[in-house]
Amino acid sequence: MKNYFISILLIICCSAYISPAQVNIKDSVISTSLISISYSYQFPGGDLSKRFLSNNAIGGSYFYKTKNNWIIGADGFFMFRDTIKETGIFNSISTKDGNIIDGNGIYAEVHLYERGFYAGIKGGKLFPVFGPNKNSGIVILCGLGLLQHKIRIENPNNTASQIKGDYKKGYDRLTNGLALSEFIGYMFLGNSRLVSFYAGFEFTQALTQNRRSYNFDMMRPDKTKRSDLLSGFKIGWILPLYKRSPEKYYYN
Numbered sequence: 023m024k025n026y027f028i029s030i031l032l033i034i035c036c037s038a039y040i041s042p043a044q045v046n047i048k049d050s051v052i053s054t055s056l057i058s059i060s061y062s063y064q065f066p067g068g069d070l071s072k073r074f075l076s077n078n079a080i081g082g083s084y085f086y087k088t089k090n091n092w093i094i095g096a097d098g099f100f101m102f103r104d105t106i107k108e109t110g111i112f113n114s115i116s117t118k119d120g121n122i123i124d125g126n127g128i129y130a131e132v133h134l135y136e137r138g139f140y141a142g143i144k145g146g147k148l149f150p151v152f153g154p155n156k157n158s159g160i161v162i163l164c165g166l167g168l169l170q171h172k173i174r175i176e177n178p179n180n181t182a183s184q185i186k187g188d189y190k191k192g193y194d195r196l197t198n199g200l201a202l203s204e205f206i207g208y209m210f211l212g213n214s215r216l217v218s219f220y221a222g223f224e225f226t227q228a229l230t231q232n233r234r235s236y237n238f239d240m241m242r243p244d245k246t247k248r249s250d251l252l253s254g255f256k257i258g259w260i261l262p263l264y265k266r267s268p269e270k271y272y273y274n
Contacts, residue, residue, distance in 0.1 A: 047213050051156045052264060056085045056211075060258030062099060062224060067251030069230075073195065074136045074171070077103040079254070083144075091148040091156075093163065098141035101252075106134050106173055111193050114239050115184045122182050130182035135174040140201060140226060140252075142167015148209055157211040161220065163204065169228035169250060170198035192238035197248065199230030211262055218260040226252040 062079040081099030112132075116122055124130035144165030150156040172194045180186050185193060207222015228251075232244040 047157055047211060047264070048155050051089050051091060051150070052087075053089045054087055054211075055263040056083075056087060056093075056095070056218075056260050057263065058083045058085075058220070058258040058260045060099065060256055062254045062256040064101065064224075064252045064254035067253065068227075069248040070171070070250035070252065071107075073106060073108040073173075075103060075105060075107050076254075077101045077136055081140075081256075081258075083258070085144075087148065087157070091150065091159075092145070093148060093161065094143075094145040096141075096143050097165070098139060098167070101136065101138045101140070101171070103136040104133075106136050108173070108195075111173070111195075111239055112185075114241075122184060124177075124181035125183055126181055130185075131178050132182065132185065133176040133178075135176070136171065137174045138169070138171030140167055140169045140203065142201065142203060144203065144205070146205075152208070153210065155211070155213075158209060160206070161209040161222070162206050165203040167201050167203060168198060169201035169226060169230060169252075170196075171250070172196040189238070191234055192236060194234070195237075195244075196233050197230045197250075198233060199228050199248070199250075201226055201228035201230075201250075203227075205256065207256070209260070211260070215262050215264070218262055219258060220260060221255075221257040224252075224254060224256045226250075228252075 060081045064079055065076045066074050079099040079101040083097030085093050085095030087093050112122060121129040122132060142165045144163045146163035148159055148161045150159040153159045175185055175190050175194055177185055203226045205222055205224045207220055209220040211218045230248045230250050235243060237244050
């Protein structure tokens with residue numbers, strides 16, 4: 023994951039030399055690099071809906087748009103929520119009322135969170151309709167990447183040895199696998215670089231599997247093949263790396 027974002031940063035730095043120095047976006051179709059940050063509200067489906075509820079996602083992307091309105095690049099997002107749906111994870115180490123006894127002989131404070139990410143490459147095309155210029159319109163993108171998610175387990179002060187250190191990994195359900203991603207929406211590139219955005223719907227389908235060697239609560243490895251689905255509304259702010267051409271003035 024770290025290497026992925028380093029690669030994206032290097033591409034962004036180099037893109038300043040790829041983009042044309044000055045363009046008139048009002049009158050022509052341009053080629054340019056597009057950097058964006060985004061927010062999504064997502065709904066799980068398939069096997070993912072048995073473990074998690076709807077979640078938030080913060081993401082970023084780098085894309086290059088050609089003069090023919092083809093788009094190619096890479097994107098990703100970090101997904102999170104402070105509650106989960108799956109229950110019974112700690113049944114084997116809990117009391118009858120569902121609590122874990124810590125090293126002090128009292129009920130341990132335990133919090134479970136949803137955490138995950140998607141990272142991949144994407145490409146597609148922009149169709150210049152319903153826009154103020156030929157660089158704005160309906161955009162359709164498809165991509166391939168990696169989806170990963172897990173249950174983040176927190177025990178303040180680490181008082182419960184049952185879920186401390188490496189023991190925690192036996193319960194966190196670390197899962198990942200190859201994913202397909204699709205986006206359809208509207209992209210607006212303004213003559214002012216600060217007024218550029220996109221909004222639409224994104225869909226993700228992943229074939230995943232638990233990656234831990236042993237699940238303590240199941241007392242065996244989990245080799246189940248999963249089908250994890252995500253769908254949701256996505257909105258992003260775009261920073262195009264082009265310079266606006268100077269205004270022309272005519273004098274008699």
